[in-house]
Amino acid sequence: MNPDLPILVLLGAVSIASALGLLLSRNAIYAALFLVLNFGVGAVIYLLLNAPFIAVVQVSVYAGAIMVLFVFVIMLLGAERLSPGENPPGTSFQRPLAIALSGLLMGLAIYVLFARQPPAVAAPPPDSSPLAVGLSLFGPYVFPFEVVSVLLLVAMVGAVVLTRNR
Amino acid sequence: MGLKDVLTRIPVGFATVFKTVLRKPVTIQYPEQQKPMSARFRGRHQLKRYEDGLERCIGCALCAAACPADAIYVEAGENTNEERYSPGERYAKTYEINMLRCIFCGYCEDACPTNAIVLEPIEFPTGYTRESMIYTKEMLLESPPINVPATPQRTPPGKYDRAILPFPPIDESQ
Amino acid sequence: MPVLLEATLKSAVLLFVLLTGFAYLTLMERKVLARLQARIGPNRAGPMGLLQPLADGLKLIFKESVTPAGVDKPMYFMAPVLVVVPALILFAVIPIGQGPTFQLASDINVGALYVVGVMGVAVYGITLAGWASNNKYAALGGLRASAQVISYELGMGLSIVAVVLMASSASLADIVEAQMPGNILGWFIFRQPVAAAIFAITAMAELARAPFDLVEAEQELTAGFMTEYSGMKFALFFMGEYVKMIAVSALFATFFLGGWSGPFVDQVPILSVVYFTIKVIACLLLMIWTRATLPRMRYDRLMSFGWKVLTPVAIANVIVTALLIVLGVPGYK
Numbered sequence: 001m002n003p004d005l006p007i008l009v010l011l012g013a014v015s016i017a018s019a020l021g022l023l024l025s026r027n028a029i030y031a032a033l034f035l036v037l038n039f040g041v042g043a044v045i046y047l048l049l050n051a052p053f054i055a056v057v058q059v060s061v062y063a064g065a066i067m068v069l070f071v072f073v074i075m076l077l078g079a080e081r082l083s084p085g086e087n088p089p090g091t092s093f094q095r096p097l098a099i100a101l102s103g104l105l106m107g108l109a110i111y112v113l114f115a116r117q118p119p120a121v122a123a124p125p126p127d128s129s130p131l132a133v134g135l136s137l138f139g140p141y142v143f144p145f146e147v148v149s150v151l152l153l154v155a156m157v158g159a160v161v162l163t164r165n166r
Numbered sequence: 167m168g169l170k171d172v173l174t175r176i177p178v179g180f181a182t183v184f185k186t187v188l189r190k191p192v193t194i195q196y197p198e199q200q201k202p203m204s205a206r207f208r209g210r211h212q213l214k215r216y217e218d219g220l221e222r223c224i225g226c227a228l229c230a231a232a233c234p235a236d237a238i239y240v241e242a243g244e245n246t247n248e249e250r251y252s253p254g255e256r257y258a259k260t261y262e263i264n265m266l267r268c269i270f271c272g273y274c275e276d277a278c279p280t281n282a283i284v285l286e287p288i289e290f291p292t293g294y295t296r297e298s299m300i301y302t303k304e305m306l307l308e309s310p311p312i313n314v315p316a317t318p319q320r321t322p323p324g325k326y327d328r329a330i331l332p333f334p335p336i337d338e339s340q
Numbered sequence: 341m342p343v344l345l346e347a348t349l350k351s352a353v354l355l356f357v358l359l360t361g362f363a364y365l366t367l368m369e370r371k372v373l374a375r376l377q378a379r380i381g382p383n384r385a386g387p388m389g390l391l392q393p394l395a396d397g398l399k400l401i402f403k404e405s406v407t408p409a410g411v412d413k414p415m416y417f418m419a420p421v422l423v424v425v426p427a428l429i430l431f432a433v434i435p436i437g438q439g440p441t442f443q444l445a446s447d448i449n450v451g452a453l454y455v456v457g458v459m460g461v462a463v464y465g466i467t468l469a470g471w472a473s474n475n476k477y478a479a480l481g482g483l484r485a486s487a488q489v490i491s492y493e494l495g496m497g498l499s500i501v502a503v504v505l506m507a508s509s510a511s512l513a514d515i516v517e518a519q520m521p522g523n524i525l526g527w528f529i530f531r532q533p534v535a536a537a538i539f540a541i542t543a544m545a546e547l548a549r550a551p552f553d554l555v556e557a558e559q560e561l562t563a564g565f566m567t568e569y570s571g572m573k574f575a576l577f578f579m580g581e582y583v584k585m586i587a588v589s590a591l592f593a594t595f596f597l598g599g600w601s602g603p604f605v606d607q608v609p610i611l612s613v614v615y616f617t618i619k620v621i622a623c624l625l626l627m628i629w630t631r632a633t634l635p636r637m638r639y640d641r642l643m644s645f646g647w648k649v650l651t652p653v654a655i656a657n658v659i660v661t662a663l664l665i666v667l668g669v670p671g672y673k
Contacts, residue, residue: 053450071467075467130449176634186378191378192379
């Protein structure tokens with residue numbers, strides 16, 4: 001048996017609990033913090049999977065930068081409190097759609113989990129050092145990498161154009 | 167601020183601050199060291215004496231009457247030739263100033279007919295309790311001049327009949 | 341489980357050293373700042389004021405711990421902890437001395453990234469303290485903290501990238517080794533002066549220390565996010581700030597001042613710890629000196645300085661460094 005299994009089960013439980021907390025919390029700040037916790041659990045799972053680079057990037061990019069911005073904006077707008085039981089007008093279609101889509105995603109995940117044959121021999125852990133990640137990003141995956149960077153650039157330019165004072 | 171300013175002016179600022187380290191600290195360690203007060207500073211009260219050691223205060227309580235803060239309490243006692251504290255009939259048996267009430271206005275000085283009470287540049291009243299801030303006569307009285315006996319003194323009859331000495335004092339040898 | 345035991349023991353010793361260091365850093369700051377302002381500083385508690393931290397600690401422990409009405413209780417109590425923990429765990433990757441005896445996890449190959457990540461997460465405590473306090477000043481302080489840290493994190497990350505390029509490793513132990521060859525000129529502060537300057541500036545901004553202490557600007561925000569905190573909770577904020585000061589100084593020493601390296605470390609390994617401590621104290625003194633010299637920046641200037649000066653210069657520095665390494669310029673290969 002995998003010695004990491006109890007830790008993985010615990011991490012999974014925390015992950016699910018924080019995801020539920022994110023969904024059910026009526027306070028946007030708490031929701032954001034549950035998401036941070038979820039990212040943190042994800043980082044620990046990456047660590048267990050022998051991928052410290054991804055783990056640290058997860059923490060520094062998502063928890064350290066993006067979620068700080070989220071919290072900043074929520075605080076700046078003072079929009080942390082949701083009025084109970086009321087949804088903003090024009091969003092009534094969103095809830096059933098979200099349930100349907102997440103059901104689809106979950107079904108897909110379960111299908112992949114059970115339908116795929118597990119490999120007979122455990123694959124050797126891939127080299128996940130920063131060097132290896134960098135080489136594969138600029139080697140076999142250079143095209144998607146550049147596409148993503150162009151996409152991010154477009155988004156940045158768009159944000160600047162949208163917020164510019166005339 | 168341009169790069170030139172950053173490279174020239176900020177180091178000047180750092181150097182200026184560093185030079186201060188070489189300077190002697192200006193701090194005065196208060197209870198142990200005290201800054202000398204100006205000679206004309208009007209601080210705590212002192213009860214004065216004549217050159218012969220007698221107290222100037224005659225217990226008239228005009229200071230208490232003049233005090234806007236009602237900080238002074240005077241109780242007079244009778245002088246005799248055997249136990250003389252001050253010239254004239256009466257002296258201050260009790261003389262108390264409540265330093266918490268005193269506003270250091272100096273009206274007592276103005277009211278005093280014998281110049282007995284004077285605001286002097288001496289240490290300022292401090293204390294931990296209200297009681298300790300009531301200064302008694304012993305604390306306020308100046309010590310007698312060197313080689314002069316303190317009060318009470320035994321005095322020849324008739325010499326100190328007047329409470330307020332004529333000014334300038336009459337030299338009886340003439 | 342000897343590995344676990346060893347790690348626990350080392351962490352305990354490190355914690356003890358850090359917390360004592362924190363206590364005496366407060367005294368050192370007050371003393372040095374006093375001398376820089378022609379004052380004497382605390383000298384009443386014990387000989388030369390050496391028991392002052394103890395007196396401060398006792399005072400804070402016995403202070404009434406006020407919880408203001410209308411605070412968000414869970415967050416209000418969690419915020420001080422969230423300030424202290426990141427400051428402490430930064431030390432996991434910093435090599436204190438030569439050899440595995442004085443290192444905890446400094447050989448992991450993502451050490452530099454770990455530093456950036458933890459520095460980024462450290463802002464949550466301050467932001468949440470500001471939000472949970474139900475106080476306008478505190479909220480403004482929290483907002484300023486998050487904006488400031490996001491803006492300056494970029495510059496700091498990019499200056500670390502230059503260091504990582506120089507050492508061709510993100511492990512802090514390797515970064516120290518890369519500065520070892522030969523003389524003092526091997527230190528990255530001489531080979532990467534721009535990165536060193538940017539790291540120093542951004543580190544002070546992330547610490548929210550003068551001249552970047554807009555987060556707790558006493559005059560405008562009445563101590564900002566700390567306004568509603570008292571007693572031990574306040575002491576925790578203080579501890580977080582000062583431990584982070586030590587951590588950042590240790591990082592600067594590791595990245596730019598050759599870490600624990602110095603003469604005769606191979607013969608006497610304990611000397612490496614001494615050298616490291618001296619370098620850290622030098623950085624701390626520089627920080628205090630800066631606090632005594634420079635006035636607080638204006639908020640818009642702070643933002644435009646971070647985004648329009650530091651970040652572009654840091655990016656340019658990374659590009660130039662990469663070019664120098666590719667071209668094989670002596671000292672950069």
